[in-house]
Amino acid sequence: GHSMGDKTLIKVGQALKKLCKRPGDYAFRLGGEEFCVIASNMNYQETLTFAEIIITEIEGLKIPNEYSAVSKYLTVSIGSFVSVPKKTETTDYFMSIADKNLYQAKGEGRNRVIVTI
Template sequence: MLSLDGLTGIANRRSFDERLVHEWERAKRHKAPFAVMMVDIDAFKRFNDTYGHQCGDDCLRQIALSLKQTAEQYGGTAARYGGEEFAVILPRTSPSEAAAAAEAIRANVERLAIPHGSSPAACVVTVSVGAAVTVPQPNEGAQTVLSLADQALYRAKQNGRNRTEVACPICE
């Protein structure tokens, strides 16, 4: 089974799911902090409707490369999660490192300066990022951190898009 997304060339959902469980179990054994990010392209349907699917595919490829490079700078892995949504795994990552990585992802995509005249967030393509940082507990599965990241992504969208939100149960 191929582990790369055919369009973007980065890890696919299946590869992400396998890596998530592997890294979660490792973090659990070592009682280490663990971060996951969900990244969603803001108003991507409008982008496709305005510029066409070929431009949409080019946009996805550029963003995927940016995410991959940024994730690797922080010791992580980026994957296409589905459609215009991506996910990032950052093992052994503190809350402050996760917040910095999330902001770097957001800013690097904005710096691509891909025109988006129909976006309510900006005149260029932007992303919203939901990050979650936790130390895995014995009775929790990897879906715990994924759910927290998804909730943080929802908050980023609700609070205006083109922003990051971090959920951190270990910070409370």
């Protein structure tokens, strides 16, 4: 029920926070079951590696997910975007690209990351 869902959100949030070790790295909940991680000063390969670590860590929490066709444990899909921001680009712009990539990751089978530049 709701209590289990709340505990799951807390565990995921704590795991993400623990992985954000560098100054300028942030993890926060957007709402519902969506979280956002901002990791600054990473290139494409570093971003991909970091996202893969997140995927491994979350599944490693071994939170039961009996209704999933992907895994018996909770997994995450990640959409990411790597860019040097320009003054004309808004937060909404970056979030919309990351969100598009998230839906692509889900559409391709979940438990994966899609990163674009």
